[in-house]
Amino acid sequence: MYKTFKIKCFIKRVFYLTYRFKRDDLFLDDYKRCDNYETLLREHPQTRIQSELDEKRKRLLIAVTHNDIQQVKALLDSPRLYKVTDRNGENLLQIAIIRNNAAVFDYLLSLEDFPLELVNSDKETALITAVSGGLDDNDYYFAEQLVKKGANLRHMEYLTRTVWYYSIKNPRMIKLLAETGADVNTWHRHFETPLHMACRYSNDEVVSILLFFGADPLTKGHEGLIPFDIAVLQKNRFQQKLLFKYTFDAFSQFKIKWRILLKLARQQSSLFEKFDQLVMDRSTYSMMEQGELEELLQLDSKTLKKVLTKFKNVVRWFLPSCSFHFWWKKEDNILEKIEVLVKCGLEDEVIKCVQNTNTTLLFHFLLKEFDEPTVTAITCYLLSYDLRLTEHDLQDVYEAYGYCELFKIMLHMDVQMEMKRQQMVPSFIYDLTWDFKTCRRKPYCFVNVEHLLYYFSNSEINDFCRMACGDKVSEKINRMPQVPSLVEITRNAFRKHFIHRYKIKTAKQFFSLINGLCINDVYKKIITYEKKIY
Template structure:
C-alpha cells in the first residue's frame, strides 16, 4: 500500500471513531448501530484499540444499550472484547457491576471456560470469581499447570487475596493439587508470605493424621523461623521432607533458614530429621566447591547474601556443638562447611550482635574445627578490639592472603604479621594517613618523619611536640632482636615467630615489647 493511501485510510478511520465516540457521548444508539453495521467487522480486525475504545467509552459513560450492542456485535474471541474483560478485571471496584457481569456472561456461554476463572483469580477479583463459580465453573479448573487457587496464592497478599482464597476453598478448590514447580497450596502460601489466617486455613484443608504427605523442607524451616504453632502440629503428621529443587538457590536458602532458627526449633529438626540436615549441608558444600573461587557468592551473575550472616543468631555455639557431635557423615559436612566460611565476614557479622568475650569464644570454637584465617581478619579484629587476646591467638594461625578483592590491612598490622618486612621496604602510600601515623607510636624513622611533614598539617601540629627526633634505646634493642631472631631461626612467617617468642624464657613485659603490643611513644 502506498504511503499516501495508508495515511488517507488512517485519517478516515479516525474520523469514523470520532463520530462513534460522539454517538456514545450523546447516547445516540440508532446512529451508532447504523455506522457500525455499515463499516462491518472488517473495520475492527487488526486493531483491538478501536473496539476496546468503544467498550471503554460505553462503560465510562454507562451507556448500557450501546454496551450490549457491542457485546452482541463482537465475537468472544475479538481482541477488543478480551482487552475490555482484562480492563474490568483489573479495575473491578471502579467499574459498575452491570458491565462486569455483561463481559463475564459473554465468556461463560461456553461450558467450562476454565481459563477465565484462572484469570479472575490472577487479577484478584473475588466477586467475579464467585460469579463464575455460581455459574457452575470448576474451582479446580486448570490453565496450563495452574489452578485458580495456585494463582490466588502467588499474587501479593492483601485483603482481596484472602477473600479470594476463602471463596475458592468454599467452592471446593483442592489445596493438595501441585503447581508445575511441585509446590502444593500450603507450600505456596508459605513461600509468598500469606497471613496466619490463610496458612492455618490451608493447613486444616490439607493435612490429616491418616494420610502420608511429601513436603519441601523450606516449609518446616519457615514455620520454625516464624515460631508458628503450625510447626509443632506439622511434625506430628506423617510427613516426608525433601530439599527444594525449583527455587533459585536452594543450597543457600535451606541452610541459612536452618542456621537462623532458634535453638529449640533447630534441635527438633536435627533430632527428628537428621538425614535432611545431612542433605542440606551436603548440597551447600557441593555447590560451593563446584563453583570457581572468583564466582563464589553469586548465582548466575546474581549476588547472594552471605551465609556468614546466619551466625549472628543466638546460640551459635550450641547449634554447632549439636551438629559436630552428630553422626560421622554429618560431622564431616559440617567441618567442610566451617572451612568454607569467610572468617572476615564471620567477625563482621558477629561483632555487631554480641560482646568481645562471646566473639572470642565463638572464634576459638570455629578455629578448632577448621575455620580458615584470612589476612583481612587480623586487621578487622585489631581495628575493633586492638591488641586483644583474639588478635594474639590469630597470630599463631596459618593466614591465607586474599587473591580476590585484596584489602590492605593497617600498616601496623602488616608490620606485626609480616615479620620479614622493614620500614625501609614498607610502601606507606598503600595505607591510610591514620594507619601510618599509628606506626609513630612504635617507631622513630626518617621515612615516617618525612611523611609527617607532608601529610595532614593539623595532625602534624598535634604530634610535633610528642614525637622524638631519635629512637629510644628500647626501640633499637627491640628492632635488633627481631632481626636477629628471624635470621637465627630462619623464620618465614608470623606463626613461627610468635610461637618461638612465646617459648623464650623472658618476661611478659619483654615479650609485649618485641611483639609490638606495647607502645614506646605516646603520640
C-alpha cells in the same frame, strides 16, 4: 531480519505520508478556488462520503457514552460501524462497560455477528475490560453476559493480563469461568496457574473452588513452588491443611523443599508431624542450600532439636557443604544452636561447615552487630572447631579494636596470607617477613601510616610518613628524637636474632615462643609491638 523489516515499514510509511500530503495539497488548492464548501463536496464525492461517515462515527460514540439507546439503534445501521473506536482505542462494547451503560451493552450483544474479540490499544478485549474493573455487580453482569455469549477466555493466556488474573479475588467470577469450561490449569507469564495466584492472595474460597473444579495442586510455578509451598510461605493454616490432602497421600511420590519443611516447623504446624510418618519410605527431599541453613539456625532450640531428631541423617548429608558466613543477629543465639548440632552427634559435620566459612563476611557481620566481648567469645568458639583465619580478618579486628585480646588470640593461630593490606602497623606485627622498604613506594595504599611513629624513629620512617600523611604529622615528627632510642634498637636486634636463631616462619611460632620466655611482661609487650615507645 528485524532491522530489514523495520526499514521496509519506514519506507512504506514515507510513501504513504507523501501521497497523503499531495492529496491534501490538491484538496486545499481546489478549496481555495471554490466559492463554498458544497461546491467542493460536489467536485470530491469521496470526501463527502468520508465526511459523512466520520460525522456518523462521532455521533455514535457520543450516543454510546451517554447511554442513548434510541440514537445508537438509529446510527448503527451497518456492520462497518461495529469497529468504531474512540481516541483511546476503546471499542463500543468497552465504552459501554466503562460507563456502566447496561442498555447499550445489551443491545450491542443482541446484534448478530457483533465482534466480541476487538481489542483496544492495550490488546485487551471487552471481557478483560469487564473483569479488570474491580468486579462489582455491574462488572460481574457484563463479564457474565460476555462469557455466556461465547467470549474468548484464553485471550492473552501467556501474558500477565488474563481473565484469571483479574478475577482471582472474586469467587463468583472464578466459579463462572470454571463452570463455563475455562481451563483452571492455564498458565500466565509468571509461570503460575490460577491456584498459585489464589494462594498468594490468601483467598481461601477461591482455592476451594479451583480445587473442586480440578485444579492441579502439584503444578510447579515460579521458583519451583507448588501451591502448598505458597500456602506455607503465606502462613495460611486453612490452605495448608486443604492442600495437604490434595498434594500428599500414602500413594504419592513427592519432593518438598527444605525451606518449606522448616517453615512448617517454625510455625509449630501439626502438618510437620505428618511428614515424619511419610519421610522414610515415600518422600524425597531437595538439597538444602545456604539459605535453608540460615532458616534451620533461626529455629528456637526446642524446635531445632525436634527437627534433628526426625531428620538428622538429612542434615548430616547437607551440612558439610554449607558454611556459617551469614548475617548473625543477637536474637538468633547462633552459638546455642551450633551446640545443639554438636550434642546431636553432628560434630564432624559442624567442623567441616566451620572450615567452609568465609571469615571475611563473618567478621564483617560480627564487628557490625556485636560488641568486643561477644565477638571475642564467638570467634574463640568457632576457632575451637577449626575456623580458618585470613590476613584480612586480622586487619579488620585491629582496625575495629586495636591491639585487643581477640587480636592477640588470632596471632597464635594459623593465618592465610593474602597480601591485601590496608593497615600498616598490623602488617609489621603478624608478618615476620614484612620489610618497610617493600612498601614505601606505595604509601597511599595504606591507612593510619602515622601510627608507625609510635614504634619507629628514623629519617626514613619520617620521610615516608610525611609523603603519606602530609603536614598533619609534621608536629609529631618534630617532637620525636633525632636518633632511635635504645629501647627501639634493642627490640629490633632481639627480634632479628630471635627469628634467625629459632628459624621462625610464622606469627604463630613467634608469639608462642615469646609467651614461653621467662622475661617481664613489659618486655614481651615491647617485643610484640603491643606497647608503644614514642
